[in-house]
Amino acid sequence: MNHKKFPYAGFNSAAIHAGHEKDPKYSHLTPVYAASTFVFDTAEQGMKRFSGQEEGFIYSRWGNPTFAEVEQKIAALETWGHAGLTAKAFLCASGMGAISALLLSTLKKGDKVLTHYSLYGGTQDMIESVLPDLGIEAIIVDLKDLQKAEDAFKNNKDIALLYLETPANPTLQCVDLAALTALAHQYGVRVACDNTFATPYLQQPFSFGVDFIVHSTTKFLNGHGTAIGGAFLGRDTEFMQSKAYRIYKNLGANGNPFDAFLLNNGMKTLPLRMDKHCSNAATIAEYLNKHPKIGKVNYCGLPGHPDFSLAQKQMKHAGAVLSFELKAGFEGGKKMMDQLKMCTRAVSLGTCDTLLCHPASMTHFSVPKEKKEAYGITDGLIRMSVGIEDVNDILNDLEQAIN
Known part of the structure; x- marks a missing residue:
């Protein structure tokens, strides 16, 4: 055939x-x-x-x-x-x-x-x-x-x-x-x-x-x-x-x-993985959006996001990557990254495990602050590629790392 x-x-x-x-x-x-x-x-x-x-x-x-x-x-x-x-x-x-x-x-x-x-x-x-x-x-x-x-x-x-x-x-x-x-x-x-x-x-x-x-x-x-x-x-x-x-x-x-x-x-497993990635990401975005130590969540699956309607029009789901801003800024971002226990500290995205990076101290460390901010990359920004682990384990790790 x-x-x-x-x-x-x-x-x-x-x-x-x-x-x-x-x-x-x-x-x-x-x-x-x-x-x-x-x-x-x-x-x-x-x-x-x-x-x-x-x-x-x-x-x-x-x-x-x-x-x-x-x-x-x-x-x-x-x-x-x-x-x-x-x-x-x-x-x-x-x-x-x-x-x-x-x-x-x-x-x-x-x-x-x-x-x-x-x-x-x-x-x-x-x-x-x-x-x-x-x-x-x-x-x-x-x-x-x-x-x-x-x-x-x-x-x-x-x-x-x-x-x-x-x-x-x-x-x-x-x-x-x-x-x-x-x-x-x-x-x-x-x-x-x-x-x-x-x-x-x-x-x-x-x-x-x-x-x-x-x-x-x-x-x-x-x-x-x-x-x-x-x-x-x-x-x-x-x-x-x-x-x-x-x-x-x-x-x-x-x-x-x-x-x-x-x-x-x-x-061959892309659809199966993406369904789990996305459902986890939606749950985590809602959790972060209500967290008192988070100033902003960038995830177009949240109804309050400025691109929510556009994402619904051209995407099947908002996806599995999000970013959020810690109110504690640069030092808060470093501290949170250091306290992760299950989630992985790494650049890149799309793997089965959850990956987090702090652009201000990692990928964009050498970029001038004014240029970073022009692109929306603040000192407390964390990018998160949500994995396919049990969502409660991801949530528990985030909770202890942020606090």
Whole structure:
């Protein structure tokens, strides 16, 4: 049976079976193809593969059978439930590898990229420190204000890409995918979205017209903290198979077979894990929102959050990541982190265990205070990736750590 063409009625089925082809040696799971290169039966076959007349693998930087299943599975999940919607995906060495491949394949010298505040730190650094040296300028505005977004398009005819991250890291603010994409397309601008926090289980940007999606597969897609990885997807399959593929393979942004194997197995339980992650997060957000030592909770699943209605419109659930501000500030944040007993002190997110980090003393320690505050990163801010432990154990650990 060709599983790729079977019409899966459920997301769970697609997460398990999409992209899988029967192994010629009858292995139940797709093996780790730990091969740097692939052989040809004849010189004629080699010529046909290099010219594109025949499909087949040549060199693992250009493609690998273990990658292929993962790429097809991610593309299937991002387009699942939308008849006629197709996408091409590339498996990358990291989320930043995916973002780099996206930016370098869609932007050139003289172009501008429009984006918003509160992006993942690596993305922010890429846009502000790397792209300018290539002659590419970043325009950063509050994209929650559609008028400001339209003014940016009107006043900057060189904008070639609108880059979105929703929910954003670490403030969890959301932007309107449908409205911003429609606006960008009016001005002939393509749109990309980082869908790491939501995953395709909770949000499918392609369904809102977005042109490109990037993921750090290290996070919820893998789910177990066992491998670094990224994914770069596009709806324009001709573009993806030509210019984007050329940038991807020459950049050396490809993943590796063993990490792809781990990612493939992790994705099979994505829906089950996300349901538990999300239900735990909702309970914890409500608890924190009532805690006397917490000044603010950033979680768009709370009715009082400014993005509550928007999140309900474009997401299945508000997700499993939240942040909150301790009234005790910087020292309070450090103290709480030191007193955790079960939850894990670590950066990253999306693993089965609950992870907490204090950006002011960790990821953003070297960022000037005024810049941190402009991005909503206060001294007492704690980012929390809620795991799938028993929710009462998470609550008990938070209670003793905060107090």
